[in-house]
Amino acid sequence: MLFLALAAAQAEPLPSWRDSESRTQIISFVAAVTDPGSPDFVPPPERIAVFDNDGTLWSEQPFYFQLAFAIDRVRALADDHPEWATTQPFKAALEGDLEALVASGKQGLLELLMASHAGMTTEAFAAIVRDWAASARHPRFDRPYTELVYQPMLELLEYLRANGFQTWIVSGGGIEFMRPWALDVYGVPPEQVIGSSIKTRFELRDGKPVLVRLPEMNFIDDKEGKPVAINQHIGRRPIAAFGNSDGDLQMLQWTTAGEGRRLGVIIRHTDAEREWAYDRESHIGRLDKALDAAARHGWVVVDMKQDWERVYGFESAE
Amino acid sequence: MLFLALAAAQAEPLPSWRDSESRTQIISFVAAVTDPGSPDFVPPPERIAVFDNDGTLWSEQPFYFQLAFAIDRVRALADDHPEWATTQPFKAALEGDLEALVASGKQGLLELLMASHAGMTTEAFAAIVRDWAASARHPRFDRPYTELVYQPMLELLEYLRANGFQTWIVSGGGIEFMRPWALDVYGVPPEQVIGSSIKTRFELRDGKPVLVRLPEMNFIDDKEGKPVAINQHIGRRPIAAFGNSDGDLQMLQWTTAGEGRRLGVIIRHTDAEREWAYDRESHIGRLDKALDAAARHGWVVVDMKQDWERVYGFESAE
Numbered sequence: 001m002l003f004l005a006l007a008a009a010q011a012e013p014l015p016s017w018r019d020s021e022s023r024t025q026i027i028s029f030v031a032a033v034t035d036p037g038s039p040d041f042v043p044p045p046e047r048i049a050v051f052d053n054d055g056t057l058w059s060e061q062p063f064y065f066q067l068a069f070a071i072d073r074v075r076a077l078a079d080d081h082p083e084w085a086t087t088q089p090f091k092a093a094l095e096g097d098l099e100a101l102v103a104s105g106k107q108g109l110l111e112l113l114m115a116s117h118a119g120m121t122t123e124a125f126a127a128i129v130r131d132w133a134a135s136a137r138h139p140r141f142d143r144p145y146t147e148l149v150y151q152p153m154l155e156l157l158e159y160l161r162a163n164g165f166q167t168w169i170v171s172g173g174g175i176e177f178m179r180p181w182a183l184d185v186y187g188v189p190p191e192q193v194i195g196s197s198i199k200t201r202f203e204l205r206d207g208k209p210v211l212v213r214l215p216e217m218n219f220i221d222d223k224e225g226k227p228v229a230i231n232q233h234i235g236r237r238p239i240a241a242f243g244n245s246d247g248d249l250q251m252l253q254w255t256t257a258g259e260g261r262r263l264g265v266i267i268r269h270t271d272a273e274r275e276w277a278y279d280r281e282s283h284i285g286r287l288d289k290a291l292d293a294a295a296r297h298g299w300v301v302v303d304m305k306q307d308w309e310r311v312y313g314f315e316s317a318e
Numbered sequence: 319m320l321f322l323a324l325a326a327a328q329a330e331p332l333p334s335w336r337d338s339e340s341r342t343q344i345i346s347f348v349a350a351v352t353d354p355g356s357p358d359f360v361p362p363p364e365r366i367a368v369f370d371n372d373g374t375l376w377s378e379q380p381f382y383f384q385l386a387f388a389i390d391r392v393r394a395l396a397d398d399h400p401e402w403a404t405t406q407p408f409k410a411a412l413e414g415d416l417e418a419l420v421a422s423g424k425q426g427l428l429e430l431l432m433a434s435h436a437g438m439t440t441e442a443f444a445a446i447v448r449d450w451a452a453s454a455r456h457p458r459f460d461r462p463y464t465e466l467v468y469q470p471m472l473e474l475l476e477y478l479r480a481n482g483f484q485t486w487i488v489s490g491g492g493i494e495f496m497r498p499w500a501l502d503v504y505g506v507p508p509e510q511v512i513g514s515s516i517k518t519r520f521e522l523r524d525g526k527p528v529l530v531r532l533p534e535m536n537f538i539d540d541k542e543g544k545p546v547a548i549n550q551h552i553g554r555r556p557i558a559a560f561g562n563s564d565g566d567l568q569m570l571q572w573t574t575a576g577e578g579r580r581l582g583v584i585i586r587h588t589d590a591e592r593e594w595a596y597d598r599e600s601h602i603g604r605l606d607k608a609l610d611a612a613a614r615h616g617w618v619v620v621d622m623k624q625d626w627e628r629v630y631g632f633e634s635a636e
Contacts, residue, residue: 045507122549166509179553189363190553191484191509200549202542202568209571211549218550224520231440231518231529232536233551235497235508250520253527 013159016152020307022265025300026156029263033239034163040261044164048238050230050251051157053171053178053195055244055285056267057186058149059138061276063098063284065145066173067109069132071096073116081115090115102283114215118198122176122211129180143314146185151313153242153267157186160240168192168238170230172222172247176213194233196221222247227254242267249290256297264299266290271305274315331477334470338625340583343618344474347581351557352481358579362482366556368548368569369475371489371496371513373562373603374585375504376467377456379594381416381602383463384491385427387450389414391434399433408433420601432533436516440494440529447498461632464503469631471560471585475504478558486510486556488548490540490565494531512551514539540565545572560585567608574615582617584608589623592633 017023032040033047054060074084074093084090089108092100101108117125138145157167169188171178175195182188197218200211221229227250230238240263241248241255248266256262268287269278279287294301304311335341350358351365372378392402392411402408407426410418419426435443456463475485487506489496493513500506515536518529539547545568548556558581559566559573566584574580586605587596597605612619622629 175550175553191551193553197550200546202545202572204571209545209568209575211545211572227520227527227529228518232493232515233509235493235511250527253522254520257527 013162014152014155016155016309018307018309020303022300022302022307026263026265029240029261030160030163032261042239042260046236046239047160047163047165048168048234048236049160049165049240049242050168050170050234050238050255051153051241052243052245052248052251053169053173055269056242056248057153057157057169058145059275060285061278062139064173065138065148066177067112068136068138068145069129069177070112070116071101072132072136073128074112077115110217114198117174117177118213118215120213122200122213125176125213126180129177133181141312141314146181147314148312149185150267150308151310151315152308154186154313156242157188161187165240166192168230168234169194170221170226170251171195172220174198175221194221194229196225224250226251230254239263241265243290244269245285245287246289247285249293252290252293252297252299256299264294264297265302266294266299267302268304270303271308271311273305274311275304277305331480332470332473334473334627336625336627338621340618340620340625344581344583347558347579348478348481350579360557360578364554364557365478365481365483366486366552366554367478367483367558367560368486368488368552368556368573369471369559370561370563370566370569371487371491373587374560374566375471375475375487376463377593378603379596380457382491383456383466384495385430386454386456386463387447387495388430388434389419390450390454391446392430395433428535432516435492435495436531436533438531440518440531443494443531444498447495451499459630459632464499465632466630467503468585468626469628469633470626472504472631474560475506479505483558484510486548486552487512488539488544488569489513490538492516493539512539512547514543542568544569548572557581559583561608562587563603563605564608565603567611570608570611570615570617574617582612582615583620584612584617585620586622588621589626589629591623592629593622595623 014023032038033042035041051057054064071093074090078084078094084094089101089104089112093112133146136145137143138148160167167188169182173195175193175197178195179190179193182193199214199216199218201214203210203212237258238255241252242265243252244267252264256264269276271277332341350356351360353359369375372382389411392408396402396412402412407419407422407430411430451464454463455461456466478485485506487496487500491513493511493515496513497508497511500511517532517534517536519532521528521530555576556573559570560583561570562585570582574582587594589595
């Protein structure tokens with residue numbers, strides 16, 4: 001009986017995925033590259049899968065969660081910055097005026113980012129992120145942001161690791177913003193998290209070495225930057241890539257252009273009820289060019305509404 | 319009998335190390351952090367050891383091996399560049415005039431680096447490095463450069479991995495120069511190699527994505543850069559660091575300043591006969607400030623002449 005139960009468990013991975021074409025294609029890929037008798041066999045050290053984060057592993061609406069973090073930080077620091085009450089983009093952040101915030105443009109968002117993300121040591125910043133992740137709540141679901149991760153993707157991460165894959169995050173989000181919780185939430189250790197970054201500087205403070213976060217961009221891990229970062233951090237080409245937007249197009253191209261069997265997957269946001277529905281016209285997570293490319297390259301397009309039995313882990317408890 | 323042999327093998331790690339204080343300190347550290355009953359116990363995912371490369375894992379005399387590679391590349395490309403016969407630093411490289419090469423200064427060396435390391439795709443460069451590593455020979459030993467790795471350090475890498483450590487390389491040398499052979503020679507996979515780098519650019523060539531190496535520095539992984547790179551790539555503080563020169567000082571400071579038991583090790587070049595002897599006055603691999611710091615911080619200083627039964631693996635065969 002136990003044996004049968006175990007066999008059944010092994011035979012049915014990805015329980016939150018409905019019996020769909022996309023699920024079948026993913027499982028068939030994994031079977032092919034892990035079967036030593038298959039012409040598509042890939043040795044474990046080369047089984048590298050890369051995942052975008054925002055919109056692929058967790059939600060990104062009504063706006064990127066890291067922007068919510070930046071706004072919360074500006075509010076927390078406002079007492080020390082009375083000038084923010086009358087200066088954009090800080091005024092907009094303090095008033096929760098998203099429209100004005102967006103109107104402040106790239107430069108405004110960059111200022112907000114630097115004011116909220118720089119000036120402290122790396123250790124102090126990690127503690128700030130951990131506190132925020134434990135206390136902040138998403139406006140629509142009134143839950144910690146880290147609960148807005150997709151249950152089917154958590155199962156996919158587990159399933160791939162159980163099949164000898166390394167699962168890497170390759171996100172436009174901040175590398176130091178993700179690392180403090182990525183292990184607990186995704187099972188992904190810090191050294192397998194890649195993201196955008198600001199510069200840091202080594203200093204001795206009272207003889208104690210620290211890394212200080214500087215208000216200067218180091219690397220933007222988006223679009224053409226993703227293959228560059230993959231090469232820099234991993235040094236080998238992934239065999240599977242998962243994304244959801246045009247920011248992931250080059251990562252998918254880079255991954256699936258390699259020799260041998262490859263898997264490209266796009267998560268499509270089609271479920272306005274359980275999550276959000278958006279694609280070609282969205283300002284956040286726009287999926288346009290990458291959707292056209294998916295058809296040309298034979299990438300799997302996951303339809304969240306159709307293919308997922310549930311979206312979030314907490315749904316089952318309600 | 320088999321059991322006893324196995325037990326003996328386990329009881330005597332690091333066979334090329336003489337029974338010395340430095341060997342004892344390394345083994346005692348590993349025993350302490352791997353014993354679940356020890357107050358110094360560290361769980362396996364946090365057992366991160368970082369190694370400098372030049373002068374720590376392989377030799378760096380009469381000059382850095384990557385410079386030998388750059389000179390060989392310039393010679394290989396000289397037919398396409400007749401102007402190099404009369405332009406420095408290329409003339410010096412073609413004539414093997416090291417003095418003139420050094421006299422060309424930092425700018426000259428940078429030009430040599432860019433001419434030899436940039437302009438091709440990452441895949442083409444990896445193939446060039448592999449060919450060079452297989453064919454070039456060290457002037458003193460008339461052997462491939464990759465045979466000038468220290469046998470005691472190979473044993474140390476193995477020993478640490480057998481004890482659940484991740485062994486990372488953190489080198490001033492080029493990240494893409496080391497990766498093509500680091501797995502075969504050191505057992506270190508590409509994703510655990512950190513080094514200096516030039517920028518790369520993502521391009522589609524005839525619809526095929528490539529990464530092109532650009533003649534522009536991206537990051538110099540030396541001195542203060544080493545803790546910065548460790549944070550960027552690994553995202554957690556190592557518990558053990560191995561270096562040999564002032565370029566490793568900050569990496570050793572950063573590593574050993576962490577909480578709990580830590581190990582800092584400096585390999586000191588004391589053996590003019592089997593290898594080279596140099597320290598405070600050397601232009602290559604200068605060991606001065608870091609040697610003073612070792613005494614202050616209680617870092618282990620390995621005396622190559624005294625502590626190592628043999629230096630290179632090929633010695634035993636002779």
